[in-house]
Amino acid sequence: MVNKDRKALGDILGAGRLTIDAIAGVTDIAEGLHHAILSFGGVLDGGDAEREDAQRVDENAKQLNNKRTTGVSGLVYRSIRHINTWLGIGLDALIQRLTNTIANNQASPGRAAVVSALNGILGDHLQRKGNPLAITMAFCRDGNALNATELVALLAEHKEIALFVHGLCMNDQQWTRRGHNHGELLATELGFTPLYLRYNTGLHTSENGRALAELMDMLGGCGGPDTAFYIVAHSMGGLVSRSAYHYGTAQGQRWPEQLRKIVFLGTPHHGAALERGGNWINVLLDSNPYSSPFSRLAKIRSSGITDLRYGNVLDEDWAIGDRFAMAGDQRRALSLPKLVDCYAIAATTSLDTYPVLNNMLGDGLVSVTSALGQHRDSRFNLNFYPDRQWLGRGLHHMDLLNDAGVYSVLKSFLEVAESEFRVIE
DSSP states (O other): OOHHHHHHHHHHHHHHHHHHEEEEEEHHHHHHHHHHHHHHHHHHHTHHHHHHHHHHHHHHHHGGGOOOOHHHHHHHHHHHHHHHHHHHHHHHHHHHGGGGGOSSSOOOOHHHHHHHHHHHHHHHHHHHHOTTOOOOOOEETTEEEOOHHHHHHHHHOOOEEEEOOOOOOGGGGGGGEEEEEHHHHHHHHHHHEEEEEEEESSOOOHHHHHHHHHHHHHOOOOOOOTOOEEEEEEEEHHHHHHHHHHHHHTTTSSHHHHEEEEEEEEEOOTHHHHHHHHHHHHHHTTSTTTTTTGGGHTTSOOOHHHTTTOOOSSSTTTSSSSSTOOOOOOOOOOOOOSSEEEEEEEEEOOOOOOHHHHHHHTTTTSHHHHHOOOSSSSSTTTOGGGEEEEEEEEGGGGGTTTTTHHHHHHHHHHHHHHOOOOOOO
């Protein structure tokens, strides 16, 4: 009961901290809208002043984000900010004192699902603010994070480790869906030892990639040279895995040499249409001085989500410029790991065989071509071998976690003999 109370207290503190930050953001939005209405009052009223005010529209719009309302309105907004700031200082002090008492293990699946969804949407903000709800990357089993001693003991007995890397807004426990868990069944039928990654999906993909590379380096050190790693990655998890391999190789870590296979399940290698649509909403809101204050609401979404627009995996893909700007695909080309057997499983909600329709519908979140790494620009085409691709029909994005047909293909990919490490051009 004590642990449950501490978890509940941690949730309340985290939600309180997030609420304070939200109040500050909404206050800015409300003030911006208020100032916009005041600035364009003549235009709304019409009459002789309309022409003069219309000429000032562009200048007022440019200054909108830099100006504060004055008089009574300004006093109200300043008061809200001051109260909010002092409340925040009080909670921050309390959080600092109680953070060490918040238990993070043995979380219930329901609580974990809510926290992981919150991290996917606002995870970068949670981490920046030091919020106790921010998820720390860890290797897990049975919903519990494993420490170094436990990992050493695990690898002392098991030499074939299958790492499962979840997608956006999810967590390690959600690999179990509708009574099925790919990892548990693979352990029974193929003898793999499943290990599940838990991470903050709201961070940039490359930030998670670097962190995973470091964890894998530590994990490799816990075992011997005969330890073999396999990765099964769902959705965003595939981008994080590719990023981790890149940074692990660049830093001369040993584990990339121990990695045998990666199976991608519905990974948006070239982005997801929904995030590109969200970017257009930003542009539309910003184009009108009356709606521009509300564009900040659309810009609340995390770095992890905006990385899904085109499938960013490297720091250079996002480090320059505004991540909400309509800048087009700025990625650097990154091929699949050259010494690892890579497989792609895609899905379409359609039962038809028309390629155009299948690709357009995709699995509801990721198009078929994106999941299979296909791109019109040869620099970005990932060139999965034909016998290492599979398309499931009548399946949604989440069905990739529990569909019997998907599991059968996943199993066949993992049990087939390893190649002689053919180099992918």
